[in-house]
Amino acid sequence: MGLPFKDIVTPRELPWSALSGRTVAVDGYNALYQFLATIRQADGQPFSDAEGRPTSHLIGSFYRTTSLLAAGVRPAWVFDGKPPERKAGTIRQRIEAKERAGEQWQAALAVGDLATARRRAAQTSHLTPPMVEETNELLGALGVPTVRAPSEGEAQAARMAADGVVWATASEDYDTLLFGAPRLVRGLAARRSSRAGAGAAQLIDRAELLAQLGVSGDELIMIGILVGTDFNDGARGYGPKKALKLAQEHLGWAETIARSGMDPNEADEVAEIFRHPSTTAVPSLEFRDPDAGRVTEILVRRHGFSEERVRSALERATRASARVSPVPPSPRGRQQKLDGFEEVPS
DNA sequence: CTATGATA
DNA sequence: TATCATAGG
Known part of the structure; x- marks a missing residue:
């Protein structure tokens, strides 16, 4: 996670029009950790329900999924399985870094430095198996497919893209490129000012990257x-x-x-x-309409989300997906070229 | 992170 | 209609 490739890749701007109707393999752990890091209050406290259970991951995956569906993008979520033995060192380092960050968070709070507190708190994000399980339950209720990788999620996502089951992988990290993904979409989140056609996401085409380098x-x-x-x-x-x-x-x-x-x-x-x-072979991915009842059960009944907000997000998502026809997958992930997009001056 | 309401 | 601040759980 987090190969420092920023200085050697030249991404292209990817307009939402080019993404609409396409299926992407979302790196689930990458996204969930981002939600846990960023969906927090000013003092760094994560969001939680009335019983103190964390909800940042549910808020994030719910609004991310519904907003992608509203834009006509079909996200399949891929989650990690058992990490390779070789990852043990990294995992240990991350645990230690979280402990240090936790102490710095408290220290910053003690002196009233909210900005530092929030930044340190973000580095303490902890994702538990029940949280992953419930995210999967929610995604199922939203009608989007989830895939549990035998090992690394990035490897699984890369294979699905190479097999043409999805058009691209979606992650902020570059690892899927090493695993052979033909296309990587970064910045799938930043869909702010893209109303008037200006693109937001970035595309890294692996063949193009290799040729460039x-x-x-x-x-x-x-x-x-x-x-x-x-x-x-x-x-x-x-x-x-x-x-x-x-x-x-x-x-x-x-x-x-x-x-x-x-x-x-x-x-x-x-x-x-x-x-x-x-990795494992994924034959095809099935998308369905969201099951409003199940989603409401999970988010509203169980965790106290606003029923009105949930209802309107679901409506946006279903209205759009009825309008957009899916772009059929292509074998070997090597179809039409996407020329002519602006290079992003990193 | 995304949605929402206030403001111009 | 677009931009900004902040609420959300």
């Missing part, structure tokens, strides 16, 4: 491993620029790794995760 797919994996992934720490002194430069020398796998000073066994193990990730 002048590297192969395997060399892209190499760059990731050099800068560090969820599964390794990276080579000393290598950031995205230097890693790209080394990959562009096309020295071959073994020689490149030797140059970087990395442990070759470790590099091979991590490469294997990206080259042959554990």
